[in-house]
Amino acid sequence: MPFIPNTDAERKEMLRAVGVKKIDDLFADVPQANRFPRLDLPEPASEPEVMAEMRYLAEANSQAQASACFLGAGAYHHFIPAAVDHILQRGEFYTAYTPYQPEVSQGTLQSIFEFQTLIAALTGMEVANASHYDGATAAAEAAILALQQSRGRHRVVMSPVLHPHYRQTVHTYLQGAGVNFTGDETPENYAAFQTRSRVKYLAKCVDESTALVIVQYPSFIGEIEDLTPLAEIAHTAGALLAVVANPIALGLLKSPGEMGADIVLGEGQPLGIPLSYGGPYLGFFATRQSLLHKMSGRIAGETVDAQGRRGYVLTLAAREQHIKRERASSNICTNQALMALAASVYLSLMGNFGLRRVSELCYHHASYAAERLARIPGFQIVSRYPFFHEFVLRCPKSVSEINRHLLDQHEIIGGYDLGQDYPFLANHMLLAFTEMNSRDQIDALFDALSEEAL
Amino acid sequence: MNIPKDLRYTKTDEWIRVEGGAATMGISDYAQSQLSDIVYVEVLPQVGDVLVKGKPVASVESVKAASEVYLPAGGSVIKVNAALSATPELVNKDPYGEGWMVKITLADPAEINSLMDPKTYEAYCAGRQH
């Protein structure tokens, strides 16, 4: 049997030492009627057979290395420097456990500490944790923090252009908590949508019962707005402002910390983590020093040993579930340590110049694409505000038809169908452009879409 | 184990000192030694809050443990110890003095009578040997 070293002879010796005749005897506590069921699973396969099967399954999928990909909406195809995966594949990193014994886990602990530092720097905040499962659960944790912090407030204002999965996740997590959600009700038409997506409108939703306002930056449909006025209004009302931020955009744009955010969180997948059909990803979470004790999730802190050597430990553990149990603010145990390591390696390789450059490439590619696509008869760019690397394209036919054409005829993976989330945005496609979408790819997209022109 | 004679104690290791119609409370020497180095104290109420006996009034965290602190008798809050957020170790160093947590005016002074006197509390602590 693969991965099981003991031989029959060794098992015999061990059974003798234990004092039982056969292995089955060790399961005497299991109700007899239910013992040793026959499991209907395929016969064991050898390693080459399994890999052949896996290649077969993998080859049945379109993927962003083989086909130009313009799909974003919360997960993006970015350049991942080769060094990232080489480091992730070091057995000392990926086969280690949570660093509960810090003396033999300094590799993991220091890389978490560096991740925290990098995220705090990127977001313009004072402290960050060791990560959440993804951006959506980080948003849910922000809501939990704000509600607990706010002494009896029950209202959470969510922007309608916060990613639909994030809004759904926050609703799921808080379904037992008697929270009054507002702001993200599906608007009846496009005009209402445009109004209610603006900072000005959200500011009007804030009242004395609001614990938290959550917005996305850039928004789900790619637009950038200055959040400073919203932060001011939230604070005046005694509420917190959480900003869901795209980390690549933060290479270029003003940080939410600068604009007055209390919590900055988001999806770290663009930082050196492949698309991988939706996971594993990386939720980052940063906040002010004053909210440190309310923040959930693991945190690595700096300290010294008896010889004065600098070292790192998981700290402020008394916030967490294994100590506070039912009084913990969150049940979170795992973080996404290996993904946080990927992000740390990525950001270290990029540095400020590299990340800024990637961010610029995204921005300029998107602007170039918008300029070209706007000229195709029947297509229209529907974004009045500055956008970062995503914008909305109104199409002359359904998004699924357009995407079918793009894929079948041109091997291009087209954009996201906004009609799924906003009925009045049927036939509207959300397109994303990264540093991986070269000019040639964008020109090819232009040509392909021109075939669908009116 | 320090158990001052002028105080009364609860089963959850809080102490209370009555001074006329007012009272001060905190956690006992036994409690602080069980927790070991206290790293964070959050005193929950604000001045003016009216609270019943048994209401959680503070959250105390050490490196390996966390504890809730409950009000030994009901009343209205007149003072909270703001020094504890910057210097939580006061609870370890001086649990009955500078480590106090909340001062209240007593709603019903008779509630004190059901609490343990120092001798009873001492026996109670001895009986809890791990």
Next chain:
Amino acid sequence: MTEPLVYELSSPGRIGVALPELDVDPATLPPSLLREDLPLPELSESDVVRHFLRLSQMNFAVDKGFYPLGSCTMKYNPKVNEDAARLPGFAFVHPFQDPETAQGCLALMHQLQVWLCEISGMAAVSLQPSAGAQGELTGVLIIRAYHRARGESDRRRMLIPNSAHGTNPASVAMAGMEAVEVPSDRRGNVDLEALHTLCDGTVAGLMLTNPNTLGLFEENILDVAEAVHSCGGLLYGDGANLNALLGVVRPGDLGFDLMHFNLHKTFSTPHGGGGPGSGPVGVSEKLADFLPAPVVKILEEGGEEEPPLFGLATPDKSIGRMRAFHGNFGILVRAYVYIRMLGAVGLRRVSENAVLNANYLWSLLKDTYTIPYARNCMHEFVAEGRFADAPGIGATDIAKRLIDYGMHPPTVMFPLIVHDALMIEPTETESKQMLDAFADAMKKIAAEARTNPEILHEAPHDAPVGRLDEVRAAKQPVLTRRS
């Protein structure tokens, strides 16, 4: 041997990547929206590689040696899993691609759902929860939704044994319910009498880990299930210890109504230094409609020549979405490969060897360490890390000294119902030689505890750092450093 931080290795002007030039005309950037300062470090690629390589060398890991952490199942992580997950046809698929362009991914997920049902005796599975704790929260929310759908929203209490992992009561609290502790009896089982007293119309269910955190199989499991069901509650299984039961018994057959799996424990996906994991949830037929969205379904049956068409669906009474996208697909690939390589016979061998290894270790250590509960254990057991004639020595000292013997300590100070607990789980991927070496080290340490306790107090001696000042880390938190 202090390794500098990336910020400390930084030198202005260095860069570690070769990026493409701008190939389009630059658009105007609205200056008011731009940041002025981006305080990231600047390093060359070789700086970065050397730094992280040196960091890695300060870690202990399963690939290095013995890692007997109880209830974590630190089994060997097969390398074929890593290769499979990295196939471009898996690694570069966008979750929002038209399902018709991701049929390989969906077929894999569907098959894994089916296999997990088969292994556990459940009727339906969601692969979405990203960790065990998230699986637990999912389970609790499902239980809550089930009772509310039947008009019984008064059931707000969830029973949890006193040996349970902290995530259990924490998950209950997150769902807005009340965690109620159930004591254990002298043999380490749930106290049946106490359970009967607690079971009433306000109880939503019981969360049970079986085998429990003492490594013991619940001797009265059928009675426990009966007690919970007869008062209208549901029985939830925390699957952390499933490594003892593969091919041995199916939780569904014992009366569990739902459970979560830990793919990063039982199904060999790597722990990654603390994640990513994956915590799928399996449910019985009556709960299938409540699973989180989306689940993978067959939209069109295939035929002789045609494979079925797979797609994503939202169960009718779904509790909602637990996270963005579908789940930790990369982790699901690894678990799939593992199950595929082992088959039914292999999975049973896993549990047989896991349980034999633990009992063998138990037999080697029982005369040196106090091991409460005089029953044979399952895949793990708990010993007391203390000796009557070595006062001042506790589980932590023994654990730290084990590091000097080249092994990772077991889980320390959990479960709380054993004094100075050392929870030891060898797993099936360790050889008899390794188990003998571990027992040998533990015996030597037990002797040192009496003859030379200082060497334990000051351990570890052979690690990159000694015992760290955790009080200082908590009192004066330094959580970032740029200089």
